[in-house]
Amino acid sequence: MTLSVPTANAVDLRTEPVDRVFDQVEQSLGVHLDRETVVRKRRSVGARTDRDSWVRIERRGLDRVGKQGWDGAACAEALQGVAKPTWYGSVSWRGASEGVMWRADETALLPGAPVGTSIVAVDPDVSDGWWGALNASLDALAAQQSNRIATPDTESITQLLVNETIWSVFPKSLDTTVEQWRLAHADLNWANVTAPEFCLFDWEDWGMAPRGLDAATLWGASLAVPALAERVRRERREDFASRDGMVMTLFVAAKILGPHAHPEDPRLVPARAVSEQVIKELQAG
Structure with a gap:
């Protein structure tokens, strides 16, 4: 029973x-x-x-x-x-x-105020030192191990979830196999970080996840500000250039472009444009 x-x-x-x-x-x-x-x-x-x-x-x-x-x-x-x-x-x-x-x-207590809402419409204009602290924390996190599994949106991230999420929007012919699993915060958005001093909080969902999940999540939260989204990609370029980072880019983009997307969401056009480029790169091997 x-x-x-x-x-x-x-x-x-x-x-x-x-x-x-x-x-x-x-x-x-x-x-x-x-x-x-x-x-x-x-x-x-x-x-x-x-x-x-x-x-x-x-x-x-x-x-x-x-x-x-x-x-x-x-x-x-x-x-x-x-x-x-x-x-x-x-x-x-x-x-x-x-x-x-x-x-x-x-x-x-946090060392500063949260940068903004989870998805920003205006560039928060954080300092170069802030970006450096973000990178140091994400690199230190990714270098450690745990038996925890990340739960973005409270759902355990598995290979099956990655496949289903991406294939719900993009071609099922895409190979979305994850090769590298690393520790991730799993809810990295502008409401969960502080400035001017960088601090990352709300650790309820952290755990092992495909490489690039955090970078892709912050990118998705920044897409309404093209220069900010590009800064995220530049700061975390090694993650985005990796195969798993490309897969995570599509994973995040699929949530933005999916059936519940708002037609006036300013993230739709840039998310679709980047996704098309990423698909070409994945298909090229």
Whole structure:
């Protein structure tokens, strides 16, 4: 007999009341959350505490917790050479409604403000030093190993997922076999990095992934600003020039160009143009 995992109803924490959740976190972690500093996202909320730390709270269905759990922030403490906030502690509990779990992670405060929203429409104009720190962190991350599997968009990235995502938009004749798997943050966008000092946060989804996933993800988040997207490709040129980097470029582009694409999305034209070039290069071998 196969036991099914209860599925949680979709909830947008940008609009849902979370006072009771805050009360639970305060009691469990022994902190006071400053309601004036609350930042709401679709599946997480966060706030500053009275001991100069930050608490991020996430709601996730049991079906989305996965085999590796969802202790990404805690596990990321083992990573070396990566600019990220120090993790202090956490608490998790099962919600009153079946199939729902909550988790709160307390970390050091960020050294600066998030650069912007996940997808930017204006060049954030970060410094050359910022790009250098980004590269140093991504290179240090890629040089390490873990048994964690990256979960971009909370879905474990596998060869099958790569194939299906790319082939849903591009020719099925394309060979999308991944050759190199490296550690990745797996949610590298402009809402998860700070400036002027570089810091990479929100480590819930990190793990092993095809080489170039992070570079391609940041590129996809930059496409509405052509010069910025080109800067990403230039800074991470070795990733993009690799075969796996090309495959990841198509993986990200397929999500932009797929059936749910908005016809006025400014990323559509550049994503299609780069994809056509990448396909030619892959087919040429």
